[in-house]
Amino acid sequence: RYEQREDFAVVIQPFFRNTLVPLDITSWPDMSFFAADCFHFSVRGYAEMAMALWNNMLEPVGEKQTYNNFTHDRSKLRCPNPEKPFLSTRRNSGFGNSDLNLEKTESSVPYWAVIVTAVAGVLVGSL
Secondary structure, rough: OOOOOOOOOOOOOOOOOOOOOOOOOOOOOOHHHHHOOOOOOOOHHHHHHHHHHHHHHHHHHHHHOOOOOOOOHHHOOOOOOOEEEEOOOOHHHHHHOOOOOOOOOOOOOOOOHHHHHHHHHHHHHHH
């Protein structure tokens, strides 16, 4: 949808795609990365994810890291390249003239199906 726009871009940041749960020295999950509910991240976990997201945004499309190594090392935080001091998008990564024609693609899901699903979800959730 935004392929031809020069003022806006949507880019998938895959830093979490192949990430494994960090382990401690006893080979158990390192709980210092997780909050008390064992589902959400702790401050340390969010810091690691923020660094991985920042680094991903600076990497060119097609060369983005798909994992996070949980080293808790601030030196892995990257700075923008002086030659390309911007966030990487498909267009500025060299994919701007791709053969994909996304201008006139239609959604595979009709808009009314989303509304019906949302209303049904609210009703089921309230029951």
